[in-house]
Amino acid sequence: MTKRLYDLAYGRAGDKGNIANISVIARSPEAYREIRAKLTADRVKAHLGNLVKGRVVRYELDNIEALNFVCYESLDGGATRSLRIDPLGKSLAGALLYMEWED
Amino acid sequence: MTYRIGSAQGFYGDDVTKALPMITGGHVDVVCFEALSELTLAILQKDRLANPKRGYTFDLRIIAQQILPEAFRRKIPLITNGGGLNPQAAAEMVRETAAQMGLAGLKVAAVSGDDVLARLAELQAAGEDLTNIETGERLADAGNQNFVTANVYLGAAPIVEALNNGADIVITGRVADPCLYLAPLVARYGWAWDDWDKLAAGIVCGHLLECTGQVVGGNSLALIDRTNAAELPYLGYPIAHVEANGSFIVTKTPDTPGCVTLETVKEQLLYEVHDPASYITPDVVANFTTLRLEQVGDNQVRVSGVTGKPRPDTLKLNAGRLEGFMRELIFTVGWPEAWRKVEQMKAMLNELFHQMPGIERVEYSYLGMNSLYGSLAALPDDPLEIIVRVMFTAGDMDTLRNAVRQIMTTGLSGPAGMSVSGTTVGAEPRYVIGLWPTLMGRNKVQPVIEYFVV
Numbered sequence: 385m386t387k388r389l390y391d392l393a394y395g396r397a398g399d400k401g402n403i404a405n406i407s408v409i410a411r412s413p414e415a416y417r418e419i420r421a422k423l424t425a426d427r428v429k430a431h432l433g434n435l436v437k438g439r440v441v442r443y444e445l446d447n448i449e450a451l452n453f454v455c456y457e458s459l460d461g462g463a464t465r466s467l468r469i470d471p472l473g474k475s476l477a478g479a480l481l482y483m484e485w486e487d
Numbered sequence: 488m489t490y491r492i493g494s495a496q497g498f499y500g501d502d503v504t505k506a507l508p509m510i511t512g513g514h515v516d517v518v519c520f521e522a523l524s525e526l527t528l529a530i531l532q533k534d535r536l537a538n539p540k541r542g543y544t545f546d547l548r549i550i551a552q553q554i555l556p557e558a559f560r561r562k563i564p565l566i567t568n569g570g571g572l573n574p575q576a577a578a579e580m581v582r583e584t585a586a587q588m589g590l591a592g593l594k595v596a597a598v599s600g601d602d603v604l605a606r607l608a609e610l611q612a613a614g615e616d617l618t619n620i621e622t623g624e625r626l627a628d629a630g631n632q633n634f635v636t637a638n639v640y641l642g643a644a645p646i647v648e649a650l651n652n653g654a655d656i657v658i659t660g661r662v663a664d665p666c667l668y669l670a671p672l673v674a675r676y677g678w679a680w681d682d683w684d685k686l687a688a689g690i691v692c693g694h695l696l697e698c699t700g701q702v703v704g705g706n707s708l709a710l711i712d713r714t715n716a717a718e719l720p721y722l723g724y725p726i727a728h729v730e731a732n733g734s735f736i737v738t739k740t741p742d743t744p745g746c747v748t749l750e751t752v753k754e755q756l757l758y759e760v761h762d763p764a765s766y767i768t769p770d771v772v773a774n775f776t777t778l779r780l781e782q783v784g785d786n787q788v789r790v791s792g793v794t795g796k797p798r799p800d801t802l803k804l805n806a807g808r809l810e811g812f813m814r815e816l817i818f819t820v821g822w823p824e825a826w827r828k829v830e831q832m833k834a835m836l837n838e839l840f841h842q843m844p845g846i847e848r849v850e851y852s853y854l855g856m857n858s859l860y861g862s863l864a865a866l867p868d869d870p871l872e873i874i875v876r877v878m879f880t881a882g883d884m885d886t887l888r889n890a891v892r893q894i895m896t897t898g899l900s901g902p903a904g905m906s907v908s909g910t911t912v913g914a915e916p917r918y919v920i921g922l923w924p925t926l927m928g929r930n931k932v933q934p935v936i937e938y939f940v941v
Contacts, residue, residue, distance in 0.1 A: 394708040394750070396701075398759030401525065401621055401924050407757035409709070409750070433862035443763050445776050448753050454761045456621075464526050464920040465810060467850045467878035468858070475859045477708065482863060 390481035392419055397476035402462040404436075404473040406480050409450040416449035428453050431483045435476065453480070489728040490675045492668055493740070494696035495554075496520035496567070499527045499544045501699060505724040506554045509740050510563055515726055517671040518558065521664045521697045522546060522569035528636045528661065529807040529920040531571040542573030543580070547658070551584040559590050559655050566646060566667050570658040572636065574599050575937060577658045582939040593941040596649035598659035600934040603804065603927075604637040610927060617804065617925045626806075626925065635920070637806035639927065642769030642798075643689075644680070645934035646670035654938070661805075663768050668693025668727075676731050680770070687773035687795025688733030690766065694773075695737055695755050695790070699724045702747065702755040703739045709750035718744035734791035736783065747786040765796070767803075769929070772796040801926040808923060811847065811880050812916035814887040816894065817854070817908040818875045825873045828902040829853075835901060836877060839893050845886035850878045880919055887916045 392415040395407045410416035425442040438456030460466035493515035495506035499522045509515045522544045535542030547569045570577040578597035585593045617626035638661035647670050649657045669689035678685045700722045723743025729735040763775040774794045781789045820828040840846045854874040857864035881887050
C-alpha cells in the first residue's frame with residue numbers, strides 16, 4: 385500500500401471568500417515532527433495543482449501538533465460564485481491528505 | 488461556579504430545537520444561535536426585496552414558538568444573529584409570537600447598524616476606499632457596482648448592553664460569529680474591553696461552539712472509524728462551561744449521541760482559520776498558539792492559556808454584488824469510446840455556446856473522476872461510464888434558459904448514447920453573488936439597540 389499523508393494526519397478544510405484553509409493535525413508526536421520538517425508550503429502548493437491558483441502559506445501550532453495551510457485563490461471565486469460541485473472546498477482536506485509520503 | 492453556554496445553531500437551516508434538551512434539562516445558562524454565513528445575507532436580501540417585512544432567517548420562528556417559552560420560564564437568555572438583514576422585523580415577529588403565547592414582560596432586543604449598503608457612497612466620500620482585501624481593487628474602480636448587500640461585522644458590545652438591560656432574546660444582524668458567544672461572558676463576568684486574554688478566551692470558546700455539530704463528532708475525519716452514522720442526525724449540540732478567568736471546558740448536551748475529544752476540538756479549532764496566532768475579530772485578536780487542550784473527562788475537553796492582542800482599528804465589511812446567474816446540466820455517456828463521445832459532446836456544446844453572446848463562463852468536469860480533486864485525479868483510459876457536469880453562466884436568466892433550449896434541440900443529433908439528467912434540464916438558474924471583502928474604520932459604525940416588550 386502506498387503510504388500517504390493521511391496515515392500521519394487528519395484534517396479539515398474551511399472557506400473564507402476565495403481562500404481555503406486546510407488543517408493537518410498529526411496523529412502522534414512523531415508524526416508531527418515529520419510533517420513539520422517535510423510538509424512545506426511549496427510542497428502543498430505543488431501537490432494541489434490546479435485546485436490552488438494562488439500562494440500557499442503555512443502556519444505551525446506546536447501546542448496542538450498541527451499545521452495550517454492557507455490556500456489563496458483556491459475556491460473558483462468563492463462559495464457564492466464557484467462553478468465547482470464542492471463550492472465550499474469541504475473536500476480539500478482529503479486532496480491534501482492524499483499526498484504520497486515517503487519515510 | 489462556571490457559566491454555561493449552549494450552542495444550538497451553526498448555519499441557516501440547522502436544527503435549532505437541539506436547544507430544548509439543553510434548556511429543559513437545566514444544562515445551560517444561555518443559548519446562542521449562529522445563523523449567518525457569507526452567502527446567507529445575499530439569500531435574505533432576495534426575501535427582503537420581495538417583502539420589506541422579511542430578510543431574517545425563518546429558523547427564528549421555530550426559536551420563538553418552541554424554544555423561547557421554555558427559556559423565558561427559566562430566565563435563560565437567547566442570542567442570535569439570525570435577524571440577518573432585518574433584525575427589527577424579526578424582533579417584532581418574535582414579540583408578536585411571544586404575546587400570542589402570553590409571555591408577559593418578555594423583552595426582545597434588536598441590534599442593527601451593521602447594514603451599510605445605503606452608506607457605501609458616503610463612506611467612500613469620508614475617506615474609506617473600501618479596497619478588496621483579496622484582490623487589492625478599490626471599490627470605486629470596480630466595473631460592476633450592483634451591490635445587493637453590505638454588512639459590517641459588529642462585535643459583542645451591543646449584545647452585552649442588551650443583556651445588561653434585561654433582554655430575554657437578543658436578535659442581531661451581522662455580528663461576527665464568535666462574538667455572539669463572547670457577549671454573555673462579558674455580561675456575566677464583567678470582563679474589561681481591554682482584558683485581551685480573557686476576551687480572546689471567550690472568542691476561542693465561541694469559535695469552538697459556533698459550528699454546533701462539528702465539535703461533537705460531525706464532519707470528523709479523525710473519528711471516522713468510531714462514528715455511529717445512524718446517530719449523526721441526533722448529535723447533542725455543544726455546551727461550554729466557562730470560568731471567570733476565561734478557561735473553559737467544551738462538552739455537549741448530556742445523554743445524547745456524539746463525543747467531544749481532543750481530536751474533535753482540534754479539528755474545529757482550525758476550521759476557517761488563517762493565521763492562528765492572529766485570529767482577528769471585532770473585539771480582540773486571539774492567539775491560538777498558546778492554548779492548552781486537556782481531556783479531563785468523558786466528552787470534556789479543557790481549554791486554557793488562550794492569549795489575546797488589542798482589537799484592530801478597522802472592522803471587516805463584506806459586500807455582495809449580483810454578478811449574474813449559473814446553470815448546471817449533467818450528461819452521461821457510456822462505453823464504448825466514452826472519451827471520444829465526451830470530446831464530441833463538448834465540441835458540440837462549445838459550438839452552441841459560441842453562438843450565444845451572453846454566455847460568459849463554461850466549465851466541464853467529470854463526476855466521480857475529477858470534479859473534486861482536479862488535476863490530482865488520474866483519469867481512466869477506457870471507462871464504462873462518464874458523467875459530465877457542464878456549468879455555464881450569463882448576466883441574465885433568459886440567456887441561460889435559451890441556452891438550455893438550444894442544447895436540448897440536439898437530443899437526437901448528439902454523440903451515440905448520450906443522455907442528460909432530466910432533473911437538471913428542469914432546474915432554474917441560480918444566482919451568482921460576488922463577495923467584496925474589505926475593511927472600514929470602526930469609528931464610522933454605530934450599533935443601534937431597540938427594545939420590543941410584550
